Amino acid sequence: MGPDALRTAGLGAALRDLGHQVEDRGNLIPRPYRPDEDTAHLYRLNETIAWTRTLRTAAREAMAQGLPIFLGGDHALSLGSVAGVAEHAAQIGRPQFVLWLDAHSDIHTPQSSVSGHLHGTPIAYVTGRAGFDGFPPVIAPVAPEHVCLIGLRSVDPAEREALETSPIARHDMRDIDENGIARGLARFLDRVTAANGLLHVSLDVDFLDPSVAPAVGTTVPGGATVREAHLAMEMICDSGLLSSLDLVELNPFLDERGRTAHLLVDLCASALGRRVFDRPTRAYG
Ligand SMILES: NC(=[NH2+])NCCC[C@H](N)C(=O)O
Numbered sequence: 026m027g028p029d030a031l032r033t034a035g036l037g038a039a040l041r042d043l044g045h046q047v048e049d050r051g052n053l054i055p056r057p058y059r060p061d062e063d064t065a066h067l068y069r070l071n072e073t074i075a076w077t078r079t080l081r082t083a084a085r086e087a088m089a090q091g092l093p094i095f096l097g098g099d100h101a102l103s104l105g106s107v108a109g110v111a112e113h114a115a116q117i118g119r120p121q122f123v124l125w126l127d128a129h130s131d132i133h134t135p136q137s138s139v140s141g142h143l144h145g146t147p148i149a150y151v152t153g154r155a156g157f158d159g160f161p162p163v164i165a166p167v168a169p170e171h172v173c174l175i176g177l178r179s180v181d182p183a184e185r186e187a188l189e190t191s192p193i194a195r196h197d198m199r200d201i202d203e204n205g206i207a208r209g210l211a212r213f214l215d216r217v218t219a220a221n222g223l224l225h226v227s228l229d230v231d232f233l234d235p236s237v238a239p240a241v242g243t244t245v246p247g248g249a250t251v252r253e254a255h256l257a258m259e260m261i262c263d264s265g266l267l268s269s270l271d272l273v274e275l276n277p278f279l280d281e282r283g284r285t286a287h288l289l290v291d292l293c294a295s296a297l298g299r300r301v302f303d304r305p306t307r308a309y310g
């Protein structure tokens with residue numbers, strides 16, 4: 026339902042208004058897979074593996090043609106989208122960087138996951154950690170030094186342990202409270218520029234505070250404000266680095282009059298060139 030809610034909220038038109046050529050490639054379908062048992066600890070493992078294969082190929086191909094925006098679906102989408110864009114980066118000989126805007130660090134392996142929900146695992150997978158049996162091998166792992174997590178405020182013990190020994194950059198909500206969102210982000214974007222890297226941005230709805238973005242299953246209070254999120258997107262746009270984008274975890278059943286879907290559309294527009302003064306007068310929510 027997420028992609029259709031984003032379409033209905035006007036994603037295509039918002040980007041066309043900015044002068045972009047937009048092609049909606051419709052919904053992908055996963056490779057055929059053996060149906061998962063409802064009782065398995067890892068929720069929909071076979072289905073997620075099938076999706077990862079489909080997305081990885083689609084992402085790699087789309088990168089050769091433009092700037093793909095991947096509409097989810099939950100954050101397990103990024104197992105495939107990031108693996109695919111990183112394969113493209115490796116092919117053209119440029120380093121892949123990943124900016125993860127999220128309340129969570131999503132660095133579980135299938136073994137360490139307590140919930141059994143694979144949306145909590147993509148950072149581990151794309152950085153090449155072991156334990157993803159059955160998944161396609163990650164042939165172009167993203168260097169942990171090239172990953173930056175912003176918005177953190179819900180990290181499980183096993184994830185904390187993994188992060189403690191990792192060079193992954195991170196800015197939790199306290200850091201944002203104290204220093205603002207611009208400082209850490211600017212430092213990361215400078216590193217991408219210096220390395221002539223490609224930049225994948227993965228935007229999880231729960232990066233935002235639930236009071237402004239309620240349509241997500243894993244709400245955590247104390248998230249980014251509307252302006253903090255827009256500022257991040259505007260800085261990403263100004264950097265000229267953006268090469269691919271995920272919009273994930275939107276659950277329209279949990280939305281209030283479409284406000285979360287509209288906010289995601291507006292944030293995406295900011296990332297692709299809409300300026301503060303371009304924002305039209307509009308009534309929703
Ligand atoms: N992409 C997300 N919303 N991830 C939430 C993950 C929450 C928790 N750490 C888990 O592994 O279940």
Ligand SMILES: [Mn+2]
Pocket residue numbers: 100127128129131144229
């Ligand atoms: Mn996430």
